[in-house]
Amino acid sequence: MALKSTLRDRRRLQTSREIQRAALSLALSQGYEGLTTEMIAAEAGISQRTFFNYFLNKEAAIIGETVSFDEETVAWFRESSGPLVPDLLQALRRLLCSSDLDRGMSQLIDRLLNKAPELVPIFYGSLKRLSDQLSDLAVLRLGQDARADADLLAEAISHALADTFRIWANDDAMAPDSIVDVTTARLLVLRGFLDQL
Amino acid sequence: MALKSTLRDRRRLQTSREIQRAALSLALSQGYEGLTTEMIAAEAGISQRTFFNYFLNKEAAIIGETVSFDEETVAWFRESSGPLVPDLLQALRRLLCSSDLDRGMSQLIDRLLNKAPELVPIFYGSLKRLSDQLSDLAVLRLGQDARADADLLAEAISHALADTFRIWANDDAMAPDSIVDVTTARLLVLRGFLDQL
DNA sequence: CACAATAATGCATTCTGTGCAATATTTGCT
DNA sequence: AGCAAATATTGCACAGAATGCATTATTGTG
Incomplete structure (x- = not known):
């Protein structure tokens, strides 16, 4: 069946x-x-x-409907021996590739969020579900003991991604493939801040 | 009046x-x-x-009620010439100091979140309000052009803080003063991950 | 075509949340 | 204390959100 x-x-x-x-x-x-x-x-x-x-x-x-990582990606990630963070970003690349992105819909959402900011928390709740999936992936390699660390990393990555999504939605010239690249750049900005510590 | x-x-x-x-x-x-x-x-x-x-x-x-930075702290932050991130953490220290923390209540919340995970997004929405305040502070020093960067940084800090709060709620031996210290340690863990990029 | 599975709908019901007007309480003032 | 203004509490009516259940329509299968 x-x-x-x-x-x-x-x-x-x-x-x-x-x-x-x-x-x-x-x-x-x-x-x-x-x-x-x-x-x-x-x-x-x-x-x-x-x-x-x-x-x-x-x-x-x-x-709208929520995306999730397919089994192949999860399997690939578990077996990979590369460094964790680049591998997480690669998993995101696969995810965005498989889910056919609708820029028009994303634009509508972005405009709505500007017009009705009270909806922003709703979207952060949704983003949290993606973050949880990323955290689950990270835990596959770090072990359950590192759940808190995995959560923190996953939050940072997913927020950087959400950021990038808004940019992409409003820039018709930006290719979907470059989304994760820009996300990486955002994460480097964050690292720059944290270097102050 | x-x-x-x-x-x-x-x-x-x-x-x-x-x-x-x-x-x-x-x-x-x-x-x-x-x-x-x-x-x-x-x-x-x-x-x-x-x-x-x-x-x-x-x-x-x-x-429950939401906390916010008092005017003195905002004024102090605006005038300070120290590095941004440590100053943000100092502002948090003042915030936690002025709002009298109730460990018992925090414990109840933590237990409820474990029992009813569907409430987690609600708390993330609330955490977002703190994050927005942090971002507003950062923008005072970075300028409006850096709003996106400020948001990213504020998200990372507030999530690290939320993390620490759960630890504090369940550890009677942990002093409220050390909350921000542990938060800083969490941020260093995050930086370690980002060094992989 | 017939039959089983699945989807769509209508209806009744409970609960959330708001507006409004009436009542009660608190505060400032003399 | 006592009065008047400000503020808080409450009851009531009502619209919308969301669910359960029974009924009807549609669709895939042999």
Whole structure:
């Protein structure tokens, strides 16, 4: 029964994206304040009840589906003998490569965050999930004892990445491939600060 | 009219703490799932309506009041000519000194976060507010152009601090004064990772 | 085509959160 | 103390969020 009906899955993903698109465009045009789940459902052409079948809550619809590392990447990372941090960045490269990035959607999100700053914490909550995955990867190589250190590193990397994402969303000339490069540059800036200690 | 009725203010702070205590203890004993604002209000001896006069929402009651840098510290920081990062840590030292830390409450929070991990994002949202304040401080010295860099640095520092807080909450032998010292040590660990780049 | 699995929907219900008006309490002042 | 203004608490009504459950529609399979 595993890996069957991909047609259904594609429809599901499509509907999910349509709901997110509806939520973002309504939030941008009418304001997030006063945006109701009924409005989103109507705009997406579904019932309110179906909206809640796709997303746990209104905020999740704004954020959209979450990405995660595939098994091959995890396996590769575990076996690799290179230095930890570059390997984590390489894993991110693979992740961004597999998940097809939608610059238009990212732009909408960025504009919404500027217009409705109260949503920023929601996105940081979502970013935390990526950070947790990075931390899990790091722990594969450092051992559970280093969980706190892994968390700290993963937070820094994921925030640098989020930073870079905003840059990428607003720069049509920037290639997706260079995202992790810019993220690395951001991390070097951070290291520069920490050299003051 | 400024700086008047401190009696009223103290009562207000006391009620606020009592509500948070009620929320935390109920969440720990009965579980956060199924905890209603009416239950919290009843436990705290106030009406549900009054609960919402103190906190914008249920989650805010769990987190409690937010701290912020006082004007003297901001002024000191702006004028100081020392290196940026140590000065930021010094500002944190002053902040922790002025806000009287309640280890018992911190312990309750830490236990609740272990029991109900779905609340972790809430706390990261709250941590973000501290991070924003740190970033504002840094921008005073770096200029608005360096906002992105300041954000990155502030995130790293605030996460290292949050880390340290959990350690402090569970170690009765650890003095509040040493919190920032341990935070600095955490930041050095992070720098060690970044040296791999 | 028929049947099983899955998805969409309507409906009732509980809880969150807000606005507003009424009531109670506190504070400053004489 | 006693009065008036400011502030806090409360009850009530209401709109929206989110869930459970039963029903209906759609879709994939043999």
